[in-house]
Amino acid sequence: MSGPELPPAAPTGGPEPVTVRALVARGSGAELRVERVRLPVPGPGELRVRITAAGVCHSDLSMVNGTLAARFPLVLGHEATGVVAEAGPNTRLAVGTPVALNWAPACRACWWCLRDEPWLCAANTAPTVARGETDDGIRLHLTLGLGALAEAVVVPENAVIAIPAGLPPEQAALLGCAVLTGVGAVGNTARVAPGESVAVIGLGGVGLAVLTAARRAGATTILAVDVAEAKRELALAAGATDFLLSDDRLSREVRGRTEGRGVDHAFECVGRATTIRAAWRLTRRGGAVTVVGMGAKDDMVSLGALDIFHSARTLRSSVYGSSDPDREVPELARAALDGTLDLSPLVSGVVSLDEAPAAFDRLARGEGARWVVSLD
Incomplete structure (x- = not known):
C-alpha cells in the first residue's frame, strides 16, 4: 500500500498539507x-x-x-x-520515534489531574474534534481527537506516547486502548490480588485483556463469560x-466454582444494563463489580435497595483503566517485549484499510477479539 502523498513543495519551501487515505463515515x-482527506x-x-x-x-x-x-x-x-513523520x-519527540496514540491526553x-486522576481529566469530554477536511472541502471530524484509521494523523504532542521499538505493530496498536483499559481495570481499579476469583462478562478485545491481566495478577479462578461459544478458545x-x-444457568455455574459464594471480582465489558445486573449477581457478598464497558445514557440499571445494603457489594466503573497512559503504556510495551504480557490472543486478524468496513461488520456481529488494520 502506498503511503501518504505529499503535494509539490510550495515556492517558499515551507511545509504543505498532506493528503492521506482514511476510513470515513458521512453520517450515523x-x-x-475509504476516502482521501x-x-x-503540524503547528506548534x-x-x-x-x-x-x-485497532477496530x-x-x-x-x-x-x-x-x-x-x-x-x-x-x-x-x-x-x-x-513520528513530522x-x-x-x-x-524526534522524527522516526515509534509511538502509541493516546485518545485521552491529560x-x-x-x-x-492535580489529584492524580488523569483518566478523569476535564479536557477530555468531546467524542469528536474538528481538524482537517475531506477531499471535497468539507470540514472533517476525528474520533476522540485522533481519527487513527488513516495513513497519517496530525495531533497534539501530548496525544503521542513514545514506546520501545520491536513490538509487532498489530500488538503495539492495542496498547493505548484495549490493553491499557483491561490491564488497568484489573490492576488500578479493582486491584485484584493473588488467589482471588474473577468473572469477566464480554470477550471482545478489552474483555480478553482483562483475562490476561487477571492471570498476570495471580487470580486462581478466572471465569470467562460470553453469549458465543466461539469465544471459548x-x-x-x-x-x-x-x-x-451467558444463559439462565450462569449464576448457578459460577457459584458451583466458587464454593457457593460468587466471585471476588466481576468485570462487565459490554456496557449494557442487563450484563451489569448479571455481573452483580455473580459477585459474592462484599465483592466488587467493575464496569468497563461504555453503554448508552438511556440504558438504566435497576438494583434493589435492600440488595445493595445486604450484599455489601461495590459497584464502580473503570474509565480508561484508571490509568496514567504516559507512564503505563511504555511499561506495558516493555512487558509485551520481555514476554511477561502476552498480547497475541487479543489479535484475531490483520486486514488492509480497504477491508476495514468488513472488520466493522465482524465487530458488530461479535466475531473474534480485535481486528487490526495494517497501514504499513
Whole structure:
C-alpha cells in the first residue's frame, strides 16, 4: 500500500498539507468508505504520525451506530501505533520515534489531574474534534481527537506516547486502548490480588485483556463469560480457567466454582444494563463489580435497595483503566517485549484499510477479539 502523498513543495519551501487515505463515515448508520482527506501542517506543539496499525474498537462502532453523539463526516479510529513523520515547532519527540496514540491526553492542570486522576481529566469530554477536511472541502471530524484509521494523523504532542521499538505493530496498536483499559481495570481499579476469583462478562478485545491481566495478577479462578461459544478458545488462550455461556444457568455455574459464594471480582465489558445486573449477581457478598464497558445514557440499571445494603457489594466503573497512559503504556510495551504480557490472543486478524468496513461488520456481529488494520 502506498503511503501518504505529499503535494509539490510550495515556492517558499515551507511545509504543505498532506493528503492521506482514511476510513470515513458521512453520517450515523452510513456506509463506511475509504476516502482521501487533507491533514493540516503540524503547528506548534503538534506532530504528524505515520500510522502503521490501528485497532477496530467498539467505541468506533458506537460513533456510527448512534450510541455516542458524533459529528460528521468523521474519520474513525483511536487505537493505533505509528512513527513520528513530522514535528511542528516546540516539540520534543524526534522524527522516526515509534509511538502509541493516546485518545485521552491529560492536561496536567485541572482539578482531577492535580489529584492524580488523569483518566478523569476535564479536557477530555468531546467524542469528536474538528481538524482537517475531506477531499471535497468539507470540514472533517476525528474520533476522540485522533481519527487513527488513516495513513497519517496530525495531533497534539501530548496525544503521542513514545514506546520501545520491536513490538509487532498489530500488538503495539492495542496498547493505548484495549490493553491499557483491561490491564488497568484489573490492576488500578479493582486491584485484584493473588488467589482471588474473577468473572469477566464480554470477550471482545478489552474483555480478553482483562483475562490476561487477571492471570498476570495471580487470580486462581478466572471465569470467562460470553453469549458465543466461539469465544471459548480465545478465552482459554487469554488466561481463563473456565468458559461459561451467558444463559439462565450462569449464576448457578459460577457459584458451583466458587464454593457457593460468587466471585471476588466481576468485570462487565459490554456496557449494557442487563450484563451489569448479571455481573452483580455473580459477585459474592462484599465483592466488587467493575464496569468497563461504555453503554448508552438511556440504558438504566435497576438494583434493589435492600440488595445493595445486604450484599455489601461495590459497584464502580473503570474509565480508561484508571490509568496514567504516559507512564503505563511504555511499561506495558516493555512487558509485551520481555514476554511477561502476552498480547497475541487479543489479535484475531490483520486486514488492509480497504477491508476495514468488513472488520466493522465482524465487530458488530461479535466475531473474534480485535481486528487490526495494517497501514504499513
